[in-house]
Amino acid sequence: MHGPPGEYADLNGDGKVDLVELARVLRAASKRYPHLAEHAAHLEAKNSRLGQAVCSAATAGGSAPCQLKASCPASKTCDLQAHDAMSCEEFKALLEKIDSKLRGLLATAQVAKQQGEFLAGVLASGRWEARSGQLAMKPQQPPFKYFHKGSLAYVGSDNAVMDIPRVGPLALPPLLGGQAGLLWRSYEVYAQISWGKKLRVAGEFLRTKLFGRNFSNF
Known part of the structure; x- marks a missing residue:
């Protein structure tokens, strides 16, 4: 303006x-x-x-x-x-x-991940400049916009709760129980950075399911 x-x-x-x-x-x-x-x-x-x-x-x-x-x-x-x-x-x-009345975004991993990806993209593309000794985005750089992808929380005994965000006219009810628990474990495996960690986390889930938790180190 x-x-x-x-x-x-x-x-x-x-x-x-x-x-x-x-x-x-x-x-x-x-x-x-x-x-x-x-x-x-x-x-x-x-x-x-x-x-x-x-x-x-x-x-x-x-x-x-x-x-x-x-x-x-x-x-x-x-x-x-x-x-x-x-x-x-x-x-x-x-x-x-x-x-x-402007409120900051919640301090959650989902927000931090999107902010980190946005900042990395700005720095990698060079759409920033130094102003008075500080870094600032250039005017042509679109501002950060948070997209809420829902919430997923593990509540124990292989159960979880899942809040699915509204997509246009489609509004799905929250998902509870074992199905949500399976989705939570699947995402935990998917969210790991390397394939080695993905296999380790999946193996830990499978071993815990078959033999129970390992308390020998406590």
Whole structure:
């Protein structure tokens, strides 16, 4: 974006940002700031008034996303349900509210693996540069986007639980029990780096199943 965010969003130059302009600017900005995509999707899916869409997309617990000086004398926060458009200053306040609610990804192996692969790709491709003594990605480099592939956890006695992510219109129920346990063991073998480790892990699983755990070293 070039120029103040309010001026960039105000496409028709009327000094206000309406629902179409807000959704459009958030969608465009989400290419560089992925956390805005969720808010843009909420706004695009809403057929209600701008205030209801903004409040559902940018707030939690019913609090409004921006501050007004005179429009809401009875409250410190603005209830945008009574407005069809927001001023440029209110739009700036909305962006600050969205940024304040940005949460980091969970510290899991799945997240770390995807981040590591992304960083390795950036470094190997040369799509980075030094800025003020620090490394930064070049503008043409797309930002990191996390793709949730589901959750799989072993719960003992050859059983596991598996949460399968929604893929488009297809939503599968969670998988429990021995079938999930077999999938967990299969992935444990597959996730090993070398074929030697794959064979060792598979052999340990088979030996434990046939003869039980080896406690002789304890």
